[in-house]
Amino acid sequence: MNKxxxxxxxxxxxxxxxxxxxxxxxxxxxxxDGDFIAVIGPSGCGKTTMxxxxxxxxxxxxxxVLFDGRPVAGPGPERGVIFQEYGVFPWLTVKQNIAFGLxxxxxxxxxxxxDAICDHYLGxxxxxxxANSYPKxxxxxxxxxxAIARAYAVKPQFLxxxxxxxxxxxxxxxxxxxxxxxxxxxxxxxxxxITHSVEEAIYLASRIVVVTARPARIKKIIDVPFxxxxxxxxQERPEFAELRSHIRQLVMDEYRAxxxxxxxxxxxx
Amino acid sequence: xxxxxxxxxxxxxxxxxxxxxxxxAVRWSGFVNVSLIPAPHQVAAKSFELLTKEGLLxxxxxxxRRVFLGVALGILAAVPVGFLLGWYxxxxxxxxxxxxxxxxxxxxxxxxxxxxxFGVDELAKLVILFYAxxxxxxxxxxxxxxxxxxxxxxxxxxxxxxxxxxxxxVIIPLTVPHILTALRVALGVAWATLVASELIAxxxxxxxxxxxxxTYFLLDVIYVGIICIGLIAxxxxxxxxxxxxxxxxxxxxxxx
Ligand SMILES: Nc1ncnc2c1ncn2[C@@H]1O[C@H](COP(=O)(O)OP(=O)(O)O)[C@@H](O)[C@H]1O
Ligand SMILES: [Mg+2]
Numbered sequence: 302m303n304k305x306x307x308x309x310x311x312x313x314x315x316x317x318x319x320x321x322x323x324x325x326x327x328x329x330x331x332x333x334d335g336d337f338i339a340v341i342g343p344s345g346c347g348k349t350t351m352x353x354x355x356x357x358x359x360x361x362x363x364x365x366v367l368f369d370g371r372p373v374a375g376p377g378p379e380r381g382v383i384f385q386e387y388g389v390f391p392w393l394t395v396k397q398n399i400a401f402g403l404x405x406x407x408x409x410x411x412x413x414x415x416d417a418i419c420d421h422y423l424g425x426x427x428x429x430x431x432a433n434s435y436p437k438x439x440x441x442x443x444x445x446x447x448a449i450a451r452a453y454a455v456k457p458q459f460l461x462x463x464x465x466x467x468x469x470x471x472x473x474x475x476x477x478x479x480x481x482x483x484x485x486x487x488x489x490x491x492x493x494x495i496t497h498s499v500e501e502a503i504y505l506a507s508r509i510v511v512v513t514a515r516p517a518r519i520k521k522i523i524d525v526p527f528x529x530x531x532x533x534x535x536q537e538r539p540e541f542a543e544l545r546s547h548i549r550q551l552v553m554d555e556y557r558a559x560x561x562x563x564x565x566x567x568x569x570x
Numbered sequence: 571x572x573x574x575x576x577x578x579x580x581x582x583x584x585x586x587x588x589x590x591x592x593x594x595a596v597r598w599s600g601f602v603n604v605s606l607i608p609a610p611h612q613v614a615a616k617s618f619e620l621l622t623k624e625g626l627l628x629x630x631x632x633x634x635r636r637v638f639l640g641v642a643l644g645i646l647a648a649v650p651v652g653f654l655l656g657w658y659x660x661x662x663x664x665x666x667x668x669x670x671x672x673x674x675x676x677x678x679x680x681x682x683x684x685x686x687x688f689g690v691d692e693l694a695k696l697v698i699l700f701y702a703x704x705x706x707x708x709x710x711x712x713x714x715x716x717x718x719x720x721x722x723x724x725x726x727x728x729x730x731x732x733x734x735x736x737x738x739x740v741i742i743p744l745t746v747p748h749i750l751t752a753l754r755v756a757l758g759v760a761w762a763t764l765v766a767s768e769l770i771a772x773x774x775x776x777x778x779x780x781x782x783x784x785t786y787f788l789l790d791v792i793y794v795g796i797i798c799i800g801l802i803a804x805x806x807x808x809x810x811x812x813x814x815x816x817x818x819x820x821x822x823x824x825x826x
Contacts, residue, residue, distance in 0.1 A: 358724060378730030388725040392743040392820045401739070407730030437822040455729055 304370070305459060305491050306332040306355055311364035312516075313350055323516035324350045325361070330510060330522060337485070337492045339506035341499065341552060343559040347517030348495045349385060352461050355493065356382045368459075378407045381457030383465045385495075387448040389436045396423065396432040398447055402455035422450035425480065442469045446477070453484060462494045466501065475533070478505060486530050499548045503541060504531065511551045514559035520551055608790040613797070616790040626779075630798060633776040636692075636767065637760045640699020644760070645707050645753055647700075652711025652752065653745065662712065673705040678766040690770050698767040703756035710755050714748030747821065750814045754807065761803045 313325040324347040332338050340348050353359045354366045357376040366373045368380065376382070390398055396419050402408055403415045410418070423429045426446040436444055445468055452460065466474045478501060485492065496502050502509045503525055511520040525544070527535050535541055590610050597607045608616070620626035655662045655669070677698050688694040718741070726740045768777025776795045783791035 356724075356728060376724065376727040378728065380728065382725075382728040384721065384725065386721055388721045390722060390725070390740070390743075391822070401726070402729035404739075405730045405735055406732065435820040437820065451729070 303334040304331050305334050305336070305368065306493070307365070307367040308351075308355075309365040309367065311351075311354065311361045311366055313347075313354065313359065314362050325354075326516035326518045327364070328512075328517065328519055329364075330519065332491060332493060334491055335489060337494070337505060337507045338510060339494045339496055339502035339508070340510045340512060341496055341502050341548070342512035342517060342520075343514050343552070343556045344497060346512055346515045346555070346559065348512060349463055351512075351517055352382075352463055352493060352495055356380060356461050378402065378405075378455055379457055380459045380461060381452040381455065383448055383452045383460070383462040385463040385467070387444045389439075389444050389447050389451070391436050394433050394435055395428055395439070395447055398436070399423065399450050399454050401451060408455045418454050422454055426450045442473055445469060446473075449477070456488065458490055460490050460492045460494075462492065464495050464497065467497070474501075479533070481505065482529070482531060499545055499552065500536065502548070503527075503544050504533075504536060509548065511548060512555075514555045514562060520555065523548065606789065608793055613790050613793045617794040617797075620791065620794055625774075626794070626798070629774050629776050629779050629795075630802065632774045633764055633768070633799075634802060636695050636699060636775065637757070637764055640696055640767075641703045641753070641756050641760045643696070644700045644703025645749070645756055648704050648707030648711055648752060648756070649745075649749055651704075652708040652748075653715050655708070656712035656715025656718075659716075662716065669705065669708060672701075673709060677702045677763045681766065681770060685770060694770050695767040695772065698770075699760050699763060702759045702763040706759040707752035707756040710752040711748050714751065715745060718744050747814075747818055750810070750817065754810050754814075757806055757810065758803065761799060761806075764799065 308328045308330050311325060311328045312323070315322045315324055328351065330338075340351065342348055350359060354361055355368065355373060357373045357380070390401065393401065399419045399422050400415055403410050403418060419432075420429075423432055426449065428443065428447060428450065431439060431443065436447065439447065445465065449465060466477050469477060481492075482505065484490070492505075494502075494505060506525055507529075509523045509525060511523065512518065513520045523544070526540060527538075593607075593610050596602060597604060597609055617626065655665055680698065680701065684694050684697055688697050722740050722744065723736055726736050731739065764775070765777035765780060768775040769781055772778035772781075776799050780792050780795040783789075783795065
């Protein structure tokens with residue numbers, strides 16, 4: 302299989318006023334074409350940092366991050382990113398937000414095509430009634446859907462998603478998960494998804510990377526045995542429940558390790 | 571005008587009526603020498619006289635033009651400089667103390683020097699107003715620009731934007747609100763500095779009118795001048811606020 306992205310003995314440390322902070326440590330794994338990788342681990346452990354190296358916003362301190370065999374030099378439209386903070390442009394309407402990428406030289410399309418793509422994603426994300434509203438009128442969940450629509454609109458082959466469904470209510474969340482599966486089925490993308498939901502990871506991913514408390518190291522890489530296309534019925538299967546309790550256990554251990562790390566800090570302050 | 575608009579207008583008018591009543595009250599209370607406080611109706615009559623016979627409109631025009639020119643030039647310079655300082659951290663560390671030093675100097679303190687270097691005509695007043703608007707505007711600009719989060723730029727980059735597109739489609743829209751704020755602050759400071767600048771032997775202008783009146787102790791004329799300065803500043807601010815509301819409909823403000 303074709304390797305799209307590779308983390309090769311990657312470590313990253315930040316220089317902070319309190320000293321050097323190791324955030325990612327000796328991480329090695331490959332993401333193949335068509336993979337759906339879910340990264341799961343306690344919050345603050347370094348998942349976003351790991352992803353931002355592949356997105357091109359951060360350089361590893363040691364090791365290499367490769368995309369299509371070449372070291373990542375910076376961000377680019379072939380790697381779509383959905384940020385944890387959404388980053389919808391407040392000065393543009395909903396429709397203009399979705400159209401933003403399509404107005405750039407890098408993904409030039411005709412006006413008619415642009416309108417068609419916008420209308421498609423407006424409908425898909427349930428934002429049609431708000432096409433001409435500014436983001437200040439949208440709820441948190443709608444902003445998140447807008448950010449997703451804007452990223453999908455330029456059709457990147459590789460999607461990096463940082464807890465994209467975290468702020469959604471349960472119903473919308475499961476709708477968005479199913480929608481993502483459908484989009485992947487028709488457009489065949491490769492995905493790296495950061496999540497803190499074990500169910501979401503199992504339901505969506507082909508492989509789950511469990512990372513440790515900070516600094517993020519690889520604790521375990523687990524293949525998910527369900528074939529695509531998937532639907533919600535797999536969540537009723539005994540293998541699903543087994544896998545869930547196994548991963549929960551791994552994540553809980555790291556969560557406790559993280560808590561133990563934090564305690565001396567809060568005492569000393 | 572609809573009912574709510576009328577109500578707002580009435581509410582806005584109320585304090586003015588109150589101020590005028592208070593003015594009469596102070597005058598009639600007997601605590602102050604009546605000759606030191608011209609009554610509101612006397613001031614109104616005087617302003618009519620000045621308007622029709624003494625060319626008050628010319629003074630207003632001359633002062634407004636000076637403020638406009640000073641602010642326009644000051645902001646024109648403050649926008650790129652403030653932008654650079656806000657955007658490039660090293661530039662800020664480098665220039666911050668200096669800018670704060672000059673901003674802290676009251677323009678009035680510079681008048682003697684300005685007379686020495688620029689003489690006493692129009693250029694001297696322009697220099698003072700430029701100075702006042704530039705330094706007040708530059709601070710607002712760079713404080714605002716330095717608070718722009720890199721998130722939006724990152725988003726644009728991941729969608730494929732090049733440097734020019736990021737500047738045109740992300741940085742400019744994010745900078746416009748700060749330009750408008752800088753303009754408002756500079757206008758306020760420039761009006762405050764106007765009288766000072768017109769102290770430099772101005773023939774005409776509201777500051778000059780006040781200055782001349784004070785030598786002859788014409789209190790009613792001084793009152794007219796002060797009220798004009800306040801009114802014009804108020805009108806300019808209102809206009810700018812309307813423009814701001816129009817340009818920044820997208821902003822998350824409780825009251826626009
Ligand atoms: N630019 C930075 N400079 C210093 N520390 C950072 C920076 N970015 C993240 N960190 C720190 O790195 C750690 C991991 O952050 P992050 O990758 O966002 O975690 P996660 O996404 O897993 O919640 C946190 O402790 C955070 O404070
Ligand atoms: Mg994160």
